[in-house]
Amino acid sequence: MRERTTIVLAMGRELNAWKKPFLISSAVVLAVVAIGMTALVLSSGGDQTVTYQLGLVDDPPAAVERDIQELLHPDGRVMTERFPSLTEAEAALANREVDALVVGDDEVVWGPSTSNGLANAVWLAVSNQQVRDTAAGLGLTAEEANRLIHPEIESRAVESPEAGSVADEVLAAISVILMFMAILAYGQWIGYAVVEEKANRVVELLLGAIKPHHLMLAKVLSIGLLGLVQIVAIGTLALTIGLASDRLEIPAASASIVVWVIVWFLLGYAFYGSLYAAGGSLASNNQEAGSVIGPMSILVGIGYVLGLITISGGVDTLLIRVTSFIPFWAPMLMPGRIARGWAENWEIAVALGVMIVAGLTMIRLAGRIYVGGVARATSKVGWREAFRTGTDLTE
Amino acid sequence: MTLAIIRGMCHHEPVLRLDGLSKRFGDVIALADCSLSVAPGQMLGFLGPNGAGKTTAMRTIFGLVRPDRGRVTWEDSELTTSVRRRIGYMPEERGLYPKMRVRKQLVYFGRLHGLDLPSAEQAVDRWLEVFDLTDRANAKVVELSHGNQQRVQLAASLVHDPMLLVLDEPFAGLDPIAVVTMARILREQAERGIAVLFSSHQLDLVEDLCDDVAIINAGQVILSGRVAQLRSASPKRYLEIATSGPVDPSWIDQLPGASLVESRDDRIRLLVDEDANLEMMASAATQAGEISSFTLEPPRLSEVFTSAVGR
Ligand SMILES: Nc1ncnc2c1ncn2[C@@H]1O[C@H](COP(=O)(O)OP(=O)(O)OP(=O)(O)O)[C@@H](O)[C@H]1O
Ligand SMILES: [Mg+2]
Numbered sequence: 009m010r011e012r013t014t015i016v017l018a019m020g021r022e023l024n025a026w027k028k029p030f031l032i033s034s035a036v037v038l039a040v041v042a043i044g045m046t047a048l049v050l051s052s053g054g055d056q057t058v059t060y061q062l063g064l065v066d067d068p069p070a071a072v073e074r075d076i077q078e079l080l081h082p083d084g085r086v087m088t089e090r091f092p093s094l095t096e097a098e099a100a101l102a103n104r105e106v107d108a109l110v111v112g113d114d115e116v117v118w119g120p121s122t123s124n125g126l127a128n129a130v131w132l133a134v135s136n137q138q139v140r141d142t143a144a145g146l147g148l149t150a151e152e153a154n155r156l157i158h159p160e161i162e163s164r165a166v167e168s169p170e171a172g173s174v175a176d177e178v179l180a181a182i183s184v185i186l187m188f189m190a191i192l193a194y195g196q197w198i199g200y201a202v203v204e205e206k207a208n209r210v211v212e213l214l215l216g217a218i219k220p221h222h223l224m225l226a227k228v229l230s231i232g233l234l235g236l237v238q239i240v241a242i243g244t245l246a247l248t249i250g251l252a253s254d255r256l257e258i259p260a261a262s263a264s265i266v267v268w269v270i271v272w273f274l275l276g277y278a279f280y281g282s283l284y285a286a287g288g289s290l291a292s293n294n295q296e297a298g299s300v301i302g303p304m305s306i307l308v309g310i311g312y313v314l315g316l317i318t319i320s321g322g323v324d325t326l327l328i329r330v331t332s333f334i335p336f337w338a339p340m341l342m343p344g345r346i347a348r349g350w351a352e353n354w355e356i357a358v359a360l361g362v363m364i365v366a367g368l369t370m371i372r373l374a375g376r377i378y379v380g381g382v383a384r385a386t387s388k389v390g391w392r393e394a395f396r397t398g399t400d401l402t403e
Numbered sequence: 404m405t406l407a408i409i410r411g412m413c414h415h416e417p418v419l420r421l422d423g424l425s426k427r428f429g430d431v432i433a434l435a436d437c438s439l440s441v442a443p444g445q446m447l448g449f450l451g452p453n454g455a456g457k458t459t460a461m462r463t464i465f466g467l468v469r470p471d472r473g474r475v476t477w478e479d480s481e482l483t484t485s486v487r488r489r490i491g492y493m494p495e496e497r498g499l500y501p502k503m504r505v506r507k508q509l510v511y512f513g514r515l516h517g518l519d520l521p522s523a524e525q526a527v528d529r530w531l532e533v534f535d536l537t538d539r540a541n542a543k544v545v546e547l548s549h550g551n552q553q554r555v556q557l558a559a560s561l562v563h564d565p566m567l568l569v570l571d572e573p574f575a576g577l578d579p580i581a582v583v584t585m586a587r588i589l590r591e592q593a594e595r596g597i598a599v600l601f602s603s604h605q606l607d608l609v610e611d612l613c614d615d616v617a618i619i620n621a622g623q624v625i626l627s628g629r630v631a632q633l634r635s636a637s638p639k640r641y642l643e644i645a646t647s648g649p650v651d652p653s654w655i656d657q658l659p660g661a662s663l664v665e666s667r668d669d670r671i672r673l674l675v676d677e678d679a680n681l682e683m684m685a686s687a688a689t690q691a692g693e694i695s696s697f698t699l700e701p702p703r704l705s706e707v708f709t710s711a712v713g714r
Pocket of ligand 2: 457458459495571
């Protein structure tokens with residue numbers, strides 16, 4: 009009971025000390041996310057439909073124009089322009105003022121700016137009209153005529169497993185970048201929080217009142233709490249902007265990806281956070297801290313680079329598959345692979361299991377190193393030396 | 404007179420014991436079978452030359468150094484964190500959060516050591532008053548002068564009303580007025596029945612302040628006990644002669660069995676042999692000048708210290 013009060017007290021002090029940097033960094037990150045998402049929404053939903061100019065000569069039936077509009081939807085639409093004579097119309101076609109001509113109900117003229125899509129739609133629309141006319145001549149009803157035009161064909165598409173949608177790709181990219189930044193930032197905060205207490209020697213006073221591994225726990229928990237709040241805020245903001253606009257196609261999986269990102273952040277943070285705490289406890293001042301913490305940040309950075317390959321490469325390579333099981337990089341790679349729909353359920357389950365075991369082991373190991381390192385004020389302590397002199401958390 | 408003061412003056416069983424501590428750092432032997440103990444109400448001065456092992460011994464109490472051999476006990480059992488919370492510690496290298504405000508920081512330390520919020524705030528306000536820091540209560544520690552930081556540091560060791568104070572060179576860096584305040588506070592604490600262990604290089608101050616000392620050299624306590632007993636146990640005797648005018652020190656050279664230790668304008672200190680003839684000396688002194696006092700006394704603490712550490 010008393011121990012818990014002590015941990016809560018130490019957490020309270022830690023949260024207070026990080027209040028300012030947390031608020032500032034949150035404001036910056038949230039602003040960046042808001043701007044980025046808005047830009048994404050504006051650019052992706054924007055005017056992707058192509059508008060064609062269609063020249064009409066000799067009053068083609070209205071049904072032709074309607075059919076063309078229908079056939080082009082949703083990727084394109086036509087604006088029509090009527091010409092009094094074929095000569096004027098062909099001149100406009102040659103000048104690319106219009107993209108194709110429909111003359112009466114049985115003639116089409118292509119020009120230099122006619123695209124395949126437009127040609128298909130125009131051809132089909134005119135041909136439909138002739139089918140309707142012929143059907144009427146044969147005494148068929150309008151409905152029967154329509155059956156001729158729109159035969160009942162069931163159509164579906166099989167997607168290549170490796171080519172996800174753009175939204176999936178964006179989501180995967182965001183998750184990799186977010187994981188990298190969060191683990192790096194909050195891990196380093198822990199490292200420096202530990203070093204700071206050692207450097208200004210206040211740790212000697214603290215250790216008379218709080219067990220060293222409780223002090224470490226308080227640090228990891230409080231800074232992790234800040235990280236969690238920030239990630240949840242970012243996820244909520246991004247989803248809200250995405251959902252608020254109907255122009256961006258938010259895949260249904262988005263919400264579950266946000267949950268995965270949070271889960272993997274917690275696991276990755278527990279792993280790296282305790283590693284950074286252990287590293288910080290070996291240094292006695294900020295200069296030394298750099299040399300201990302630097303290499304750990306490189307490890308995180310490797311995950312980031314691998315993660316970026318995952319996204320831009322667009323291929324679930326063997327390298328990515330294998331490294332996404334290794335605890336050092338799983339937190340940065342797995343959410344990305346899940347977002348792109350590459351990770352099989354069993355892969356997710358195994359990676360989670362490995363990560364949980366690795367996290368628990370790291371907490372134990374780092375706790376011992378921290379205990380061995382934190383009270384040694386005079387000089388830099390080696391990893392092995394700290395491990396040898398430290399005690400297990402259970403002691 | 405309160406009961407606490409009576410208790411303070413009685414001799415109690417020691418509560419804190421350092422028992423046969425040994426510690427080496429690589430080739431350096433920091434502690435070599437070091438033992439000492441402190442009792443409630445006792446103010447123990449912990450003396451020793453630089454590098455003797457004082458700080459190392461004090462750090463073992465808080466688990467900051469793990470001895471290779473020996474143990475530290477509180478009432479005969481191993482120290483636990485809950486016992487350590489009832490100790491007040493002033494580390495040699497002062498340690499506070501530089502950017503945290505004084506009052507907030509002291510309340511934090513009070514609570515960490517087991518006080519609830521209202522009692523911590525009450526205690527902090529009282530100690531800020533005692534240390535004349537009330538108007539700096541909301542300053543950041545880093546904004547304070549060195550001496551004021553030191554007062555905050557001492558306050559941090561006192562807020563939770565500890566049973567034992569472990570102070571590593573509490574007087575270093577204080578101005579003479581602060582030294583007097585600090586000495587008064589320590590004495591008050593001891594009189595309340597609190598055990599006080601402090602290290603210092605200011606031997607005259609220790610002589611005034613403490614009844615008991617422990618002298619450590621090369622990691623081992625070589626001498627400990629009551630200051631008065633240590634002084635009188637020494638076979639050496641000093642003759643302190645005060646004169647009312649300038650004295651020509653040349654007469655001393657002719658005195659048998661005495662050697663000059665120190666001579667100032669109106670004061671001469673001599674180390675005399677055990678079988679020296681005091682009457683002869685007195686009459687020789689009278690011839691050299693007008694004498695206002697003539698005292699035979701045991702060595703000062705600083706002289707006991709110097710001969711004990713053999714330097
Ligand atoms: N962490 C350490 N690593 C290596 N050597 C150490 C360490 N701590 C203390 N020592 C060595 O142990 C010896 C005792 O040091 P300690 O600080 O206890 O002396 P001290 O009596 O407090 O001296 P001072 O009066 O100068 O404060 C010294 O030789 C010191 O160099
Ligand atoms: Mg010392």
